[in-house]
Amino acid sequence: MKKRILASLLAGAMALSMAACSGGKSAESSAPESQAPAGESSAPAEEGGAEATGALSGDLLIWSWDVALNFLSEVSETFMEQNPDLNIQCEEMGTDQVYNKLTTSLASGSGLPDLVTIEGEQMPKFANKFPDSFVDLTERINKDDWLPIKLAEATDSRGKIVAYPWDAAPCMMFYRRDFYENAGVNPEEIKTWDQFIEAGKKITAANEGVAMVPLATSRRDHIYRIMLMQQNKFYFDDAGNSCMDTPESIGAMEMTKKIYDAGITVNDTSWDDYVTSIKEGKVASVPDGIWMAGTIKDLSPEDSGKWGVMDMPQYSESTTGEASNGGSVLAIPASTQNVEAAIAFAEYTLTDLENVSKGLEVALYPSYVPAFELDDFNATDDYFGGQNVLGMFKDIGGRIPQVNYTENFAEAYETNKNAVAKVLLENADVTTTMQDVQKEFVTKFGK
Amino acid sequence: MSTQTATSKETNAQTRPPKPKAGFFSHFKLSIKTAPYYFLLPAILVFGAFMVYPVISSLILSFQTFDMGEYSFVALDNYKTLMGDPIFWQALGNTCIYLIIQVPAMVVLSLTFATLLDQKFLKGRTLFRMSLFLPSITALVAYALIFKLLFNTEYGMINYMLSMFGVDKIDWLNTAWGARFTIIAGITWRWTGYNMIIMIAGLQAIPLELYESADIDGAGAWKKFWYITVPMMKSIILFVSITSTIGTLQMFDESFILTNGGPDNATITVGHYLYNSGFRYFKFGYAAAISYVLVLVIGILSFLQFKFTNGGED
Numbered sequence: 001m002k003k004r005i006l007a008s009l010l011a012g013a014m015a016l017s018m019a020a021c022s023g024g025k026s027a028e029s030s031a032p033e034s035q036a037p038a039g040e041s042s043a044p045a046e047e048g049g050a051e052a053t054g055a056l057s058g059d060l061l062i063w064s065w066d067v068a069l070n071f072l073s074e075v076s077e078t079f080m081e082q083n084p085d086l087n088i089q090c091e092e093m094g095t096d097q098v099y100n101k102l103t104t105s106l107a108s109g110s111g112l113p114d115l116v117t118i119e120g121e122q123m124p125k126f127a128n129k130f131p132d133s134f135v136d137l138t139e140r141i142n143k144d145d146w147l148p149i150k151l152a153e154a155t156d157s158r159g160k161i162v163a164y165p166w167d168a169a170p171c172m173m174f175y176r177r178d179f180y181e182n183a184g185v186n187p188e189e190i191k192t193w194d195q196f197i198e199a200g201k202k203i204t205a206a207n208e209g210v211a212m213v214p215l216a217t218s219r220r221d222h223i224y225r226i227m228l229m230q231q232n233k234f235y236f237d238d239a240g241n242s243c244m245d246t247p248e249s250i251g252a253m254e255m256t257k258k259i260y261d262a263g264i265t266v267n268d269t270s271w272d273d274y275v276t277s278i279k280e281g282k283v284a285s286v287p288d289g290i291w292m293a294g295t296i297k298d299l300s301p302e303d304s305g306k307w308g309v310m311d312m313p314q315y316s317e318s319t320t321g322e323a324s325n326g327g328s329v330l331a332i333p334a335s336t337q338n339v340e341a342a343i344a345f346a347e348y349t350l351t352d353l354e355n356v357s358k359g360l361e362v363a364l365y366p367s368y369v370p371a372f373e374l375d376d377f378n379a380t381d382d383y384f385g386g387q388n389v390l391g392m393f394k395d396i397g398g399r400i401p402q403v404n405y406t407e408n409f410a411e412a413y414e415t416n417k418n419a420v421a422k423v424l425l426e427n428a429d430v431t432t433t434m435q436d437v438q439k440e441f442v443t444k445f446g447k
Numbered sequence: 448m449s450t451q452t453a454t455s456k457e458t459n460a461q462t463r464p465p466k467p468k469a470g471f472f473s474h475f476k477l478s479i480k481t482a483p484y485y486f487l488l489p490a491i492l493v494f495g496a497f498m499v500y501p502v503i504s505s506l507i508l509s510f511q512t513f514d515m516g517e518y519s520f521v522a523l524d525n526y527k528t529l530m531g532d533p534i535f536w537q538a539l540g541n542t543c544i545y546l547i548i549q550v551p552a553m554v555v556l557s558l559t560f561a562t563l564l565d566q567k568f569l570k571g572r573t574l575f576r577m578s579l580f581l582p583s584i585t586a587l588v589a590y591a592l593i594f595k596l597l598f599n600t601e602y603g604m605i606n607y608m609l610s611m612f613g614v615d616k617i618d619w620l621n622t623a624w625g626a627r628f629t630i631i632a633g634i635t636w637r638w639t640g641y642n643m644i645i646m647i648a649g650l651q652a653i654p655l656e657l658y659e660s661a662d663i664d665g666a667g668a669w670k671k672f673w674y675i676t677v678p679m680m681k682s683i684i685l686f687v688s689i690t691s692t693i694g695t696l697q698m699f700d701e702s703f704i705l706t707n708g709g710p711d712n713a714t715i716t717v718g719h720y721l722y723n724s725g726f727r728y729f730k731f732g733y734a735a736a737i738s739y740v741l742v743l744v745i746g747i748l749s750f751l752q753f754k755f756t757n758g759g760e761d
Contacts, residue, residue: 269600
């Protein structure tokens with residue numbers, strides 16, 4: 001509640017400040033234009049961008065990885081054409097490499113890029129451990145324009161927005177239509193995890209060698225975290241206090257154990273294991289972020305039409321929350337000599353509707369709400385049997401609670417991952433385990 | 448020789464007169480006395496910048512915490528937290544398990560291989576030595592990744608081979624002892640050859656007369672090994688044990704890549720936990736404290752090993 005009041009105050013302050021600096025660049029000017037009917041919207045947005053461009057000069061250095069990097073370098077080409085005096089250089093690095101280099105650079109204060117992609121869950125750590133190291137965007141960002149969960153990732157403990165939200169990763173359940181049909185299970189009837197377990201028993205019985213769902217026993221805790229977020233809870237509360245021994249948390253861990261004990265899961269010890277079991281048709285359902293849609297397509301193009309998407313089973317009849325897993329933000333280190341160009345480029349990349357549309361082609365799902373009006377979001381996907389996957393994304397995205405990742409997420413995740421292993425592999429008592437986790441959190445994080 | 452003394456006298460003669468004036472800088476003037484220091488200077492500078500400075504600054508760091516972008520002095524807090532940190536103790540315990548099982552096994556193995564490969568009658572010795580040594584030049588990351596594939600539960604070659612003998616799939620990387628075994632197998636595979644080469648060098652330094660006289664006395668192969676080779680190799684064995692112990696205590700890559708410390712921290716090493724604390728959790732002071740406790744442990748263990756074996760002397 002407190003947070004909501006603060007948020008609305010901030011939003012008010014921002015609206016005022018935006019009115020004050022009218023004629024600001026791209027994001028603000030293109031926002032109203034994007035309200036225009038879908039389809040026509042890309043043209044005016046481009047004009048909006050053109051107004052701002054042409055005048056920028058200097059150098060920009062970007063650190064990024066994979067698809068995001070390819071996309072950034074593609075967009076930078078057109079941006080440099082519009083701004084001939086601007087030189088953008090994209091440096092490709094692995095995720096860990098970016099973090100290692102970023103950490104040492106932030107600690108020493110030198111050698112930082114002008115823009116960098118950071119996973120959303122990791123952003124609060126960088127922002128809180130190294131305060132004032134990133135350009136404060138609180139005044140520039142209109143909170144209504146971005147998915148709440150992504151804003152939460154990009155906000156530091158003092159309430160400052162220190163990064164542009166980029167790709168969103170709402171979780172949904174991908175499932176194999178053929179396996180479900182063999183068992184006569186109607187996915188639409190699965191509303192809760194309890195029903196999911198029952199369906200799982202039928203599906204594993206009807207399909208030889210197929211597990212209902214991959215559940216890593218020691219590698220991650222994502223099913224637990226999905227259930228926690230469905231109850232609008234997280235590892236931490238809004239003030240950053242640990243809440244691992246709450247009824248919600250214990251309940252989520254118990255349900256995880258229930259799924260495991262039903263004998264309908266398959267373990268994986270690495271990402272490769274995980275995707276191999278998907279590719280080889282050893283799992284009937286995959287709960288994960290929407291980016292998994294792209295991964296599944298790449299893995300097994302020959303399975304087109306066999307896959308479907310459904311809503312995530314809920315923790316109980318009464319819960320309505322949704323979860324997210326992954327996705328990144330785009331931050332501008334405060335050391336940049338070229339704030340104006342960095343901001344303009346970030347906004348051009350993330351809010352120019354034509355670029356958003358291009359990003360969708362490579363599975364970069366925007367967290368920029370006005371872009372949801374794009375025609376792309378009505379398109380059906382043949383791979384998923386003609387379902388409107390992006391429509392589901394839009395719907396689920398808005399229902400993800402604004403959880404507080406805090407600077408301690410990495411360590412908390414590591415600890416809780418081990419709690420999952422204790423409960424599933426060593427058969428430890430759930431309540432005691434979660435109480436121990438809580439104690440460990442409090443000792444380590446001081447709250 | 449004579450020319451050198453001549454020049455040194457000359458320079459002495461040259462440097463002597465200005466001495467009474469005795470400026471501070473005259474001490475640094477290039478002379479026969481100062482020249483060695485000038486030659487050593489690059490090495491000293493590098494050593495100072497990359498060894499002495501980090502050692503001191505990390506000691507200071509271990510008394511600080513890093514929060515909200517600032518370091519603050521907290522005296523012994525990091526060490527106190529560390530003493531009560533279950534993961535640290537578990538990491539230390541895991542490292543001890545590796546130490547107790549792996550180091551003796553590897554020392555015995557490498558000494559055995561070294562002795563075998565030092566036999567004169569053996570054909571193609573170089574080839575065997577090479578193939579045993581090769582693992583130690585592979586990159587840590589590369590070999591850890593390959594072991595990860597080999598020991599994969601569903602698709603790994605080890606389980607496939609075991610299945611031919613009717614053994615059920617073993618969940619190597621996902622059970623505490625399975626994962627530990629995988630790691631021990633990995634380090635043994637990688638380091639045995641390296642230590643073997645050191646052992647061979649030691650073997651070749653043993654005077655052949657000893658073996659000859661043993662032959663005359665009628666000693667068998669085992670007696671020669673036990674009463675000549677082993678005692679003569681004592682200092683080498685000590686060296687190998689100490690370096691392997693230190694190496695095991697500093698182990699990082701295997702735990703990081705093969706098992707990611709899991710399941711439930713069953714394989715995490717102190718080095719891995721140090722990395723996590725420093726570079727993933729950004730608790731730099733805490734990580735520095737871990738490194739100093741590690742220094743202490745290594746120091747004590749090396750001292751004990753040295754004491755027990757009388758420094759390799761008889």
